[in-house]
Amino acid sequence: MNNTTEQTQIQQRDRDITQHLLSNKIIEDKSGLIGKCGQWKTKKEVKFRNYGELNYQVKCGNHSCRTCRRERIENQQMRHFLHNREFRDYGGSILLITLTIPHTKDDFLSFIHDRFTSSLPDMKRGWIWKKLKRETGYEHHYDTFELTKTDKGYHFHDHITWGCLNNKLSLESIKELLFKTWSHYTRKNGFDKLSKKGIDVT
Numbered sequence: 001m002n003n004t005t006e007q008t009q010i011q012q013r014d015r016d017i018t019q020h021l022l023s024n025k026i027i028e029d030k031s032g033l034i035g036k037c038g039q040w041k042t043k044k045e046v047k048f049r050n051y052g053e054l055n056y057q058v059k060c061g062n063h064s065c066r067t068c069r070r071e072r073i074e075n076q077q078m079r080h081f082l083h084n085r086e087f088r089d090y091g092g093s094i095l096l097i098t099l100t101i102p103h104t105k106d107d108f109l110s111f112i113h114d115r116f117t118s119s120l121p122d123m124k125r126g127w128i129w130k131k132l133k134r135e136t137g138y139e140h141h142y143d144t145f146e147l148t149k150t151d152k153g154y155h156f157h158d159h160i161t162w163g164c165l166n167n168k169l170s171l172e173s174i175k176e177l178l179f180k181t182w183s184h185y186t187r188k189n190g191f192d193k194l195s196k197k198g199i200d201v202t
């Protein structure tokens with residue numbers, strides 16, 4: 001299957017899902033643009049006293065619209081890719097950190113999400129996070145949250161891309177320090193004891 005055909009199918013599926021969410025009142029369309037997103041329209045255009053018609057595709061830009069959200073995410077991923085490649089060409093290193101939390105199939109998503117997103121800023125204010133920044137020659141980081149659902153319940157986790165220069169720590173040392181601080185703050189926010197499998201650094 002060529003890329004153009006695959007892309008067209010993805011866009012059509014996104015529009016179908018958005019329409020389904022709208023018709024079942026799962027998302028709102030106060031502007032009236034979400035339901036029209038992706039449709040082609042024609043408007044009259046005046047250029048040098050000549051009248052013509054211009055075809056354009058409606059873009060709502062709403063975060064509830066799957067089409068616009070996908071485009072925004074893809075653009076952001078490309079910016080991150082180019083930034084990280086430039087950073088590595090400059091001599092930097094990229095660490096990939098994954099943070100997870102213990103959960104059961106009976107845990108509500110709101111329970112997991114709220115406690116996870118409270119634990120993260122708490123950890124980033126802590127002394128171990130500051131130590132990691134200092135000893136790895138930290139330059140930047142960004143979080144990418146991911147949510148999956150299986151027969152074991154909701155699995156909410158964070159992939160952190162960490163840019164550093166002149167890192168003095170081994171990956172195992174970084175993992176140990178992260179485990180110590182992440183397990184402390186997740187327990188503080190109501191999660192069960194964290195396994196060392198809940199942290200990964202590559």
